[in-house]
Amino acid sequence: MFHLALRMLLGDRAKYLMLVGGLTFSALLMTQQNAVFQGLLSWTTSHMRNMRAPIWVVEGRVQQVNETKALRDTDVNRVRSVTGVDFAMPLFQGVLKARATDGSEKLIQMIGLHAGTLFGRPARMLSGNIEQLRVANAVVIDELAAERLGRAPAPGQAPRPLAVGDVFEINDREARVVGLCRTERHFFGYPYVFSTYDQALQFAPRQRKMLSMILASPRPGVPAEVAAAHIEAETGLKAYTVPEFERSTLDWIWKNTGIPASFMTTILLGFIVGVAIAGQTFYSFVLENLRNLGALKAMGASNGLLSAMLLLQAFTVGLVGYGIGLGLTALFGLAVSQGGQPPFLLQPAAVLRTLVAILIICFLAALLGIRKVAKLEPAIVFRG
Amino acid sequence: MPDAIQLSHVSKAFGSGDARTLALKDATFSAALGELHLVVGPSGCGKTTLLSVAAGTLAWDEGDVTVLGTRLNDLPQPKVTAFRRRHIGFIFQQFNLIPTLDLVENVSVPLLLNGRPRREAEERSAALLQRLGLGGRERKRPTQLSGGQQQRVAIARALVHEPPLLIADEPTSALDRETGHQIMEILSTAARSPNRCVVIVTHDPRTYAYADRLTEMEDGRIAGVHQGQVLQNFIASHH
Numbered sequence A: 001m002f003h004l005a006l007r008m009l010l011g012d013r014a015k016y017l018m019l020v021g022g023l024t025f026s027a028l029l030m031t032q033q034n035a036v037f038q039g040l041l042s043w044t045t046s047h048m049r050n051m052r053a054p055i056w057v058v059e060g061r062v063q064q065v066n067e068t069k070a071l072r073d074t075d076v077n078r079v080r081s082v083t084g085v086d087f088a089m090p091l092f093q094g095v096l097k098a099r100a101t102d103g104s105e106k107l108i109q110m111i112g113l114h115a116g117t118l119f120g121r122p123a124r125m126l127s128g129n130i131e132q133l134r135v136a137n138a139v140v141i142d143e144l145a146a147e148r149l150g151r152a153p154a155p156g157q158a159p160r161p162l163a164v165g166d167v168f169e170i171n172d173r174e175a176r177v178v179g180l181c182r183t184e185r186h187f188f189g190y191p192y193v194f195s196t197y198d199q200a201l202q203f204a205p206r207q208r209k210m211l212s213m214i215l216a217s218p219r220p221g222v223p224a225e226v227a228a229a230h231i232e233a234e235t236g237l238k239a240y241t242v243p244e245f246e247r248s249t250l251d252w253i254w255k256n257t258g259i260p261a262s263f264m265t266t267i268l269l270g271f272i273v274g275v276a277i278a279g280q281t282f283y284s285f286v287l288e289n290l291r292n293l294g295a296l297k298a299m300g301a302s303n304g305l306l307s308a309m310l311l312l313q314a315f316t317v318g319l320v321g322y323g324i325g326l327g328l329t330a331l332f333g334l335a336v337s338q339g340g341q342p343p344f345l346l347q348p349a350a351v352l353r354t355l356v357a358i359l360i361i362c363f364l365a366a367l368l369g370i371r372k373v374a375k376l377e378p379a380i381v382f383r384g
Numbered sequence B: 001m002p003d004a005i006q007l008s009h010v011s012k013a014f015g016s017g018d019a020r021t022l023a024l025k026d027a028t029f030s031a032a033l034g035e036l037h038l039v040v041g042p043s044g045c046g047k048t049t050l051l052s053v054a055a056g057t058l059a060w061d062e063g064d065v066t067v068l069g070t071r072l073n074d075l076p077q078p079k080v081t082a083f084r085r086r087h088i089g090f091i092f093q094q095f096n097l098i099p100t101l102d103l104v105e106n107v108s109v110p111l112l113l114n115g116r117p118r119r120e121a122e123e124r125s126a127a128l129l130q131r132l133g134l135g136g137r138e139r140k141r142p143t144q145l146s147g148g149q150q151q152r153v154a155i156a157r158a159l160v161h162e163p164p165l166l167i168a169d170e171p172t173s174a175l176d177r178e179t180g181h182q183i184m185e186i187l188s189t190a191a192r193s194p195n196r197c198v199v200i201v202t203h204d205p206r207t208y209a210y211a212d213r214l215t216e217m218e219d220g221r222i223a224g225v226h227q228g229q230v231l232q233n234f235i236a237s238h239h
């Protein structure tokens, strides 16, 4: 009987397409929004992956990695002397104004690394040499910076990205590119420009306290969380391990921004749209087939069989819609992966969750029909 | 001849309060294997209700119902459903063929419901359609056929699993005179080969001549049961 159930479903072209269309839209909305949301969330902690420090020491009130509250210069040495700490290096980070070679102003994420160790250096150099950072006015920039600060060779032509040896200005000071690196996009969307700590202080406007954070590493054999606990106990500063800082950052985003709520609303909307369209259309499909279902019931089809047929029909449109929706999401992801914007991170768990959501939608839709069919008197087919 | 259907003192009411209608009032009715039994009477007298109770598709209020030796009173609903599936063929006034399925698929439904494999079900269905003069049209949709052809498909569907009891409500009322006669011929043959009980509710005096026995209803009651010479006189008086 199940092949007949499918034939009945496919035989009603209009409703079938409506159902598949609605569920496709719903699945697309849910997975795509989720992927953009997850992508955005991953950006919020990308800075940590770029700097690769096991322990982050910050001012006591700092809850997330994209926030800076300046520390005293002496704090670096206080952290260095904590038991269990192998080394601790100062870090400057700040958003500064740069002048592109075409004269326009762009905001950059300035990073100042400890000159001796260059601890926190980018993982992947594309050209040039990071060691050159110690030369006066030297900077290493990421691809985004190279692109944004570049200039078109002639009007109307595509801008040529900056390369090693090029010069631009940061806060009216000359900066010379000595290397090009690859980074993960920062949450704020600004390109990275690396220099040494002391050089960064030259670029940045003078302030009373300039030390943004301290990057530390535990002694071999000491777990990061133990070292972090020692730092907190002995200095009164806040020390995060990477997982702690990630969790704290995400917590902060959930508590203090409307980002999750707005994405959740859209995702919920996708679910509701799915329920509404699928429920409504499937129910009217059942109503239109009521006489046929009544005839099947009179001929001896049990409620169980008819329910199974309705479930099969509902899950069929669900899986088809889900498949197309997921395919479209993947295409979207492929398209944006070139430009890197908007953020996009399609996680297997999210893909699975959407599948479950779609199946729930279909189950609810089928349930309406099942209730109707269970109450259906087979005798109705004798009435005109 | 053994009784295929035995209703004794059956009552059935619809609705409640002022809207309460007594559709069957103490009705006692029987139909035998090997006979074509007509149920006639004015509109609203309870024919369809009687048929529905006998077919196990409608619950009744009082009385005993025994079909093919099984007392339906004692049977839980799923068992009644299984009973219908195995033993009863249905023909409806509006044909009730499923428009999105082709003829073979429509006819194969009772066999599939009884657990026959799809291949066998389709082969038997196609063979029966052939016998009923619909050869070559097996893969057409019901809506591509005339009313008489559709009713023949419905008959094929009712007979394909060879049920001992065939139940039809106004099978000719949607058809023209000539087609109606063809349908009655088929049903009358079905009653005899093999022994089968065919119960037909009808409004249509032209079909009376096919009856082996005829039950007359009036206002929810059985007004009379005619056969033999009495039946011939009844038929004559209605022409």
Ligand SMILES: Nc1ncnc2c1ncn2[C@@H]1O[C@H](COP(=O)(O)OP(=O)(O)OP(=O)(O)O)[C@@H](O)[C@H]1O
Pocket: B014, B015, B021, B022, B023, B041, B042, B043, B044, B045, B046, B047, B048, B049, B050, B203
């Ligand atoms: N489901 C129902 N709800 C309420 N009343 C009903 C229902 N079914 C039948 N009735 C009433 O019961 C009575 C008998 O109806 P039934 O359909 O059995 O008559 P019938 O002889 O088949 O009529 P017709 O020749 O018009 O088909 C009628 O008064 C009808 O209105």
Ligand SMILES: [Mg+2]
Pocket: B047, B048, B049, B169
């Ligand atoms: Mg009737």
